[in-house]
Structures are given as structure tokens and as C-alpha cells.
Amino acid sequence: MTKDLLEFKQDKILIKGLSKGFSAAIEVPGDKSISHRAVMLGSLAAGKSRVSNLSLSRDNLATVAAFRKLGINIKKQNLNGSPKDFVIEGAGLYGLKEPESVINTANSGTLTRLLAGILAGNDFFSVMSGDKYLNSRPMRRIIEPLSLMGAKITGRNKNAYPPLAISGGGLKSIFYEVPVPSAQVKSCVMLAALFAEGDTVIYEKKETRDHTENLLKLQGYPVNVDVPVSGGSLITVKGRGRGELKPFNISIPGDFSSAAFFIALGILHKGSEITVGNVLLNDKRTGFIKALKMMGADVNLAVTGEIPERTGDIKAKYSALKGITVPPELVPDMIDEFPIFSVIASFAEGKTTVTGAKELRVKESDRIKAIVYNLKALGVDIKELEDGFEINGNPDLKNRREPRLTALNSFGDHRIAMSMIIAGLILKNGKIEISGIRCINTSFPEFFDTVSRLINQ
Numbered sequence: 273m274t275k276d277l278l279e280f281k282q283d284k285i286l287i288k289g290l291s292k293g294f295s296a297a298i299e300v301p302g303d304k305s306i307s308h309r310a311v312m313l314g315s316l317a318a319g320k321s322r323v324s325n326l327s328l329s330r331d332n333l334a335t336v337a338a339f340r341k342l343g344i345n346i347k348k349q350n351l352n353g354s355p356k357d358f359v360i361e362g363a364g365l366y367g368l369k370e371p372e373s374v375i376n377t378a379n380s381g382t383l384t385r386l387l388a389g390i391l392a393g394n395d396f397f398s399v400m401s402g403d404k405y406l407n408s409r410p411m412r413r414i415i416e417p418l419s420l421m422g423a424k425i426t427g428r429n430k431n432a433y434p435p436l437a438i439s440g441g442g443l444k445s446i447f448y449e450v451p452v453p454s455a456q457v458k459s460c461v462m463l464a465a466l467f468a469e470g471d472t473v474i475y476e477k478k479e480t481r482d483h484t485e486n487l488l489k490l491q492g493y494p495v496n497v498d499v500p501v502s503g504g505s506l507i508t509v510k511g512r513g514r515g516e517l518k519p520f521n522i523s524i525p526g527d528f529s530s531a532a533f534f535i536a537l538g539i540l541h542k543g544s545e546i547t548v549g550n551v552l553l554n555d556k557r558t559g560f561i562k563a564l565k566m567m568g569a570d571v572n573l574a575v576t577g578e579i580p581e582r583t584g585d586i587k588a589k590y591s592a593l594k595g596i597t598v599p600p601e602l603v604p605d606m607i608d609e610f611p612i613f614s615v616i617a618s619f620a621e622g623k624t625t626v627t628g629a630k631e632l633r634v635k636e637s638d639r640i641k642a643i644v645y646n647l648k649a650l651g652v653d654i655k656e657l658e659d660g661f662e663i664n665g666n667p668d669l670k671n672r673r674e675p676r677l678t679a680l681n682s683f684g685d686h687r688i689a690m691s692m693i694i695a696g697l698i699l700k701n702g703k704i705e706i707s708g709i710r711c712i713n714t715s716f717p718e719f720f721d722t723v724s725r726l727i728n729q
């Protein structure tokens with residue numbers, strides 16, 4: 273059946289709609305955000321860390337390669353024959369070596385921005401550069417705080433974009449209010465703070481994902497998180513000589529953002545139900561579930577563990593959905609899920625409005641433009657807003673009869689590609705072609721295997 277529904281043509285895919293409902297239990301690969309941080313903080317720890325279920329996405333492999341280039345020994349452990357288990361021989365906070373050539377940061381904003389914080393703290397010269405999409409993502413947001421801390425850091429186009437060149441060392445602590453809701457910017461400053469003279473204090477008006485805080489705490493590093501009366505979060509990181517990073521052993525839970533595509537498929541496709549097991553359920557990542565519940569979706573979480581972070585199973589069933597206004601305070605907690613959320617809203621009854629999501633314009637693509645372009649091509653009534661979009665959803669769209677081929681485009685963005693593939697599977701009579709699907713390897717190389725398992729039932 274897979275062959276009939278998915279037809280690959282080099283960097284394109286032709287999709288026909290699913291017919292039968294499915295009932296399945298799946299798992300997804302390790303969380304991308306935690307995988308980056310585990311490799312980075314394992315490399316800076318004093319001793320051997322063991323990390324299992326590391327994501328083998330292109331972004332995460334770029335982080336492994338970057339730290340190998342910085343002199344860290346990172347080996348596959350091959351315990352139980354799993355290619356996803358690694359040993360990182362951490363060299364301590366001051367154990368990195370000056371790289372001899374440019375560090376390739378691939379498509380990864382997280383790698384570029386977090387590593388910039390670490391490199392700024394090291395007394396050597398380094399250059400980072402990524403692919404054409406990464407090299408057009410904004411970097412002033414990290415150059416500014418790192419420069420305030422005393423780093424010499426420059427970038428292309430008057431410090432707007434990568435490549436970035438860094439002459440690190442000699443940092444001092446700062447008080448910094450993060451001007452945009454961004455865990456990458458916050459984490460960049462936190463990592464630079466490990467090398468700075470004195471305590472660095474960071475304020476974020478709206479808390480973003482706290483994986484850096486959690487892993488530093490697990491390593492016994494003195495980090496303090498307070499909730500001030502004004503709300504948000506105030507993070508204090510002790511500086512140079514005030515703490516040590518202990519090695520750790522962790523198993524990385526499944527990536528919530530990868531699970532979201534299959535939750536969507538279960539909820540949208542009649543007669544279906546799905547369980548995604550062993551998924552990261554950090555509260556700052558699961559805003560998508562809250563939004564789905566507001567829409568009337570039958571989706572439930574069962575917590576199974578708390579280390580390294582809250583983990584559990586997600587059960588989702590086909591549901592009749594109604595449109596909602598997404599509360600702006602929920603936006604940072606579902607920031608990576610808007611492409612697939614827009615597909616869900618297209619098939620819900622009534623209007624869905626997303627505002628306060630301007631950050632979507634500077635992700636792997638301008639996601640507001642990419643969503644509007646593709647959904648319009650599918651016949652969805654969608655309006656582009658400066659900081660979001662408005663969709664007049666229609667469940668009958670699933671039965672749309674369009675004899676011609678509809679051509680969609682990923683814009684080189686992995687989450688747009690996967691979201692549109694899910695839309696193609698939902699449109700019963702669809703003949704949808706999506707170009708630019710190789711980028712899916714950026715976060716989820718196992719995506720097509722998982723789709724095949726479901727539709728081959």
C-alpha cells in the first residue's frame with residue numbers, strides 16, 4: 273500500500289490520500305533540543321558521559337562533528353546493538369581545542385547559537401558557517417549579548433548573519449533581558465556565563481524551553497531559577513571557577529515535535545487512533561496538546577518518568593474539531609508545531625486565529641509565508657497576518673475533488689515538508705506533489721519508515 277500512496281521522485285514525493293483508518297503504537301527518535309545539549313554539556317563535563325537514544329538527525333550529527341573538531345572524543349557505544357548510544361569523553365570546561373577549520377553548523381540554529389556562547393568563552397579563534405538557510409537566519413540576537421560580555425564576534429552583513437567569526441575569552445557577567453522569546457538566545461548567554469567572571473542573570477518575560485537549565489542542574493552546576501512577581505523567569509548562572517560540570521548518564525526521550533505529526537494524523541483521519549510512546553513531555557514543549565484540547569481533540573498524556581525530563585505516552589484518537597483563537601501566551605510552548613497545527617486547523621470547523629507568532633518568520637524558512645502558500649494551494653481559506661495567520665477551517669475539505677496535481681513546496685524547511693505530507697495523506701482524493709523533501713533529514717530521518725508502518729497496516 274505504501275507504494276501506492278507515496279511515490280518518490282528524487283527530491284519530490286507524490287502522495288495520495290489514506291483510505292482505511294489505522295490503530296498503531298509507535299515511538300519517535302530522541303529529542304533534538306536535548307540531543308544538542310547533551311553533546312555540548314557532555315563535552316564540557318569533567319569525565320565520561322553516556323547518552324543513549326541520541327537523535328541521529330543531520331542537525332544533531334553536525335553537533336557531534338563540531339565537538340569532535342574541537343578535540344572531544346565522542347564514540348558510538350553500540351550497547352544492545354543500538355547505533356544511537358554514545359560515550360562522550362568530556363574534557364572539562366576548559367578542555368576544548370582551537371578548531372583548524374570552519375565548523376559546519378548545517379541547518380541548525382540551535383547548534384550555531386548555543387555553540388557561539390561556548391566559543392565566546394574560549395580563548396581561541398573559530399568560525400561557524402551553515403547551509404544557505406542557516407546563513408540567512410538572524411544572529412544579531414546573540415552577537416549583542418555576547419559582545420556585552422566582552423566577546424569579539426562578527427558576522428556577515430554587518431553582524432546580521434553567519435558565517436560568524438569569534439575570538440573568545442575574557443568574558444564578564446551581565447544582566448540580560450532576552451528581547452525575543454527564544455531558548456536559543458537564553459541558552460547562548462547561559463553557556464557563555466559558565467566562562468564569565470561573576471554571576472550572570474538572565475530575565476525572560478515568558479519562559480521558554482528549559483532544557484539547558486535542567487541539564488546543568490543534573491550535572492550539579494549552580495544554576496538558580498526564580499519566578500519574579502512580574503512573572504517570567506530569572507535565571508542566575510554562577511561564573512568562572514564557581515562550579516563544575518559532572519558527567520551524566522541519560523536516555524533521551526522521544527522528540528515531542530516529531531510526535532506531533534503522527535498525533536495530527538491520528539486526530540484527523542477517520543477511524544484512527546495512535547499511541548506515541550516514550551515522548552518528552554516538558555511543559556514548555558507541549559502547548560500543542562493544550563491547543564488541541566481546546567479544539568475538542570481526544571488526546572491524553574500518561575507520564576511514565578521524570579529523568580532527564582518528564583516523559584510519557586501520548587494517545588490520540590480521531591476527533592471532530594472546532595476552530596480556536598490560540599492564546600498568545602501559549603505560542604512559545606508550541607512554536608515548532610505551527611506548521612502541523614495549521615494543517616489541523618484547516619480541517620476544523622470554523623475560524624482559527626494565531627497571533628503573537630512573529631518568530632515564525634525567522635525559523636528554517638519564513639513559516640508564515642510557507643504555511644500560507646501551501647495551504648492556499650490546497651484550497652484552504654487562509655489569511656496571512658504580520659505575526660500569524662487566520663484560517664477558516666472546513667472538515668469537508670478532506671473530500672475535495674481536484675483532478676489536477678497540486679504542487680507544494682517545502683521551502684527547504686523540514687517541518688513544512690512533513691506537515692504537507694500529513695495534509696496529503698488526509699485529503700482523500702488528493703494527488704499532491706511536494707518538492708524539497710530531503711530536508712526532512714534535518715530532524716527526522718526515520719519519518720518515512722514511520723509513515724510506512726502506519727499506512728501499511
Ligand code: S3P
Nearest residue numbers: 305382453454455456457607608
Ligand atoms: C530550540 C529553540 C527554539 C525552537 C528550535 C529549538 C532550542 O528556537 O524553535 O527548534 O533547542 O533551544 P528559538 O530559541 O529561536 O525560539
